Amino acid sequence: MTVPVLTFFNNKGGVGKTSLVYHLAWMLSETGQRVLACDLDPQANLSAAFLDEDRLDTLWNDHAGRAGRTVFQCVQPLLEVGDLTAPALQEITGSLGLIPGDLALSGFEDTLSGVWPDALSTSNRYRPFRILTAFWTVMQEGARLMDASVIVADVGPNLGAINRSALIATDHVIVPLGADLFSLQGLRNLGPTLRRWREEWRRRRENWPEPSFDLPGGRMEPLGYIVQQHGVRLSRPVKAYDRWVNRMPEEYARNLLGGDRRLFPPSPAEDPHCLATVRRYRSLVPMAQECRKPIFELTPADGAIGSHAAAVRDARRDFRELAARIMNAATAD
Numbered sequence: 001m002t003v004p005v006l007t008f009f010n011n012k013g014g015v016g017k018t019s020l021v022y023h024l025a026w027m028l029s030e031t032g033q034r035v036l037a038c039d040l041d042p043q044a045n046l047s048a049a050f051l052d053e054d055r056l057d058t059l060w061n062d063h064a065g066r067a068g069r070t071v072f073q074c075v076q077p078l079l080e081v082g083d084l085t086a087p088a089l090q091e092i093t094g095s096l097g098l099i100p101g102d103l104a105l106s107g108f109e110d111t112l113s114g115v116w117p118d119a120l121s122t123s124n125r126y127r128p129f130r131i132l133t134a135f136w137t138v139m140q141e142g143a144r145l146m147d148a149s150v151i152v153a154d155v156g157p158n159l160g161a162i163n164r165s166a167l168i169a170t171d172h173v174i175v176p177l178g179a180d181l182f183s184l185q186g187l188r189n190l191g192p193t194l195r196r197w198r199e200e201w202r203r204r205r206e207n208w209p210e211p212s213f214d215l216p217g218g219r220m221e222p223l224g225y226i227v228q229q230h231g232v233r234l235s236r237p238v239k240a241y242d243r244w245v246n247r248m249p250e251e252y253a254r255n256l257l258g259g260d261r262r263l264f265p266p267s268p269a270e271d272p273h274c275l276a277t278v279r280r281y282r283s284l285v286p287m288a289q290e291c292r293k294p295i296f297e298l299t300p301a302d303g304a305i306g307s308h309a310a311a312v313r314d315a316r317r318d319f320r321e322l323a324a325r326i327m328n329a330a331t332a333d
């Protein structure tokens with residue numbers, strides 16, 4: 001049995017992706033799931049949301065051998081002649097674990113690019129496949145260690161070899177979208193790229209019909225999109241916001257779902273592929289970052305009083321609903 005991997009991905013940065021993964025990891029873990037969060041973005045913002053700087057400093061500067069305390073430390077032996085190291089998970093709560101990211105992970109990019117063609121060769125397939133599936137193997141091993149029911153992964157916004165490996169390891173893709181040209185343009189790159197990666201991975205798997213270890217399916221199924229309000233410039237008129245947002249159903253369907261579609265819902269509110277609209281939380285965001293907890297866990301002692309307290313309750317309700325929707329969609333088949 002493998003544990004499903006949900007990856008939040010868009011070829012556009014700053015759309016609130018990491019913040020979304022952080023909040024959903026918490027909410028899923030509070031609503032009956034056992035969650036393993038994995039930070040596959042070399043910028044490591046998700047890790048910084050979960051862990052304070054002293055803790056990260058200790059993890060990143062652990063040179064005492066192959067400790068497996070970050071995702072890079074797990075894959076690092078592959079850069080030489082070694083094999084993967086099992087992850088040493090960070091326990092956030094009893095039902096929420098983290099495989100921390102690492103700025104050093106960018107050093108794995110060239111290795112991943114280099115072995116991509118080798119997986120189509122007819123000899124010595126063990127090593128290229130071991131490297132290309134390293135993220136999946138490490139995440140599955142982490143899930144086994146904490147008996148996780150779901151894995152959520154955060155990735156950077158580019159279409160490079162690290163993200164290709166992250167996506168090969170992915171069952172379901174969730175696409176956060178900002179209400180702007182750049183997010184929609186990102187979709188036009190994302191759709192064809194996912195199709196190509198899926199197909200190229202299929203060919204590689206077929207090239208190794210009797211693998212020596214388990215391989216991921218490379219399903220990368222688009223589960224839906226999430227509209228992020230916060231990236232919108234406050235000075236922009238509502239009309240401009242509506243204009244971009246209402247193009248999302250068509251752009252998402254055309255680029256991510258393919259096929260011959262002609263009719264599209266006029267707005268995300270009527271689109272079954274829209275999983276949610278996440279509000280702009282303004283001052284709750286720095287408050288939550290300061291306390292190193294999700295917005296919906298803020299208390300009056302943290303400063304969430306009056307209208308803030310109401311916003312906290314709304315956030316709890318919205319994220320609970322989103323978490324349930326995502327799990328329903330992910331387990332629908």
Ligand SMILES: Nc1ncnc2c1ncn2[C@@H]1O[C@H](COP(=O)(O)OP(=O)(O)O)[C@@H](O)[C@H]1O
Nearest residue numbers: 013014015016017018019230279280281282285
């Ligand atoms: N719903 C939200 N309301 C207000 N600010 C947000 C919200 N989501 C994210 N942010 C802020 O926007 C910035 C970018 O978010 P982040 O999650 O790092 O995006 P990405 O991972 O897509 O680059 C961060 O400073 C974050 O705190």
Ligand SMILES: [Mg+2]
Nearest residue numbers: 017018041045
């Ligand atoms: Mg991010």
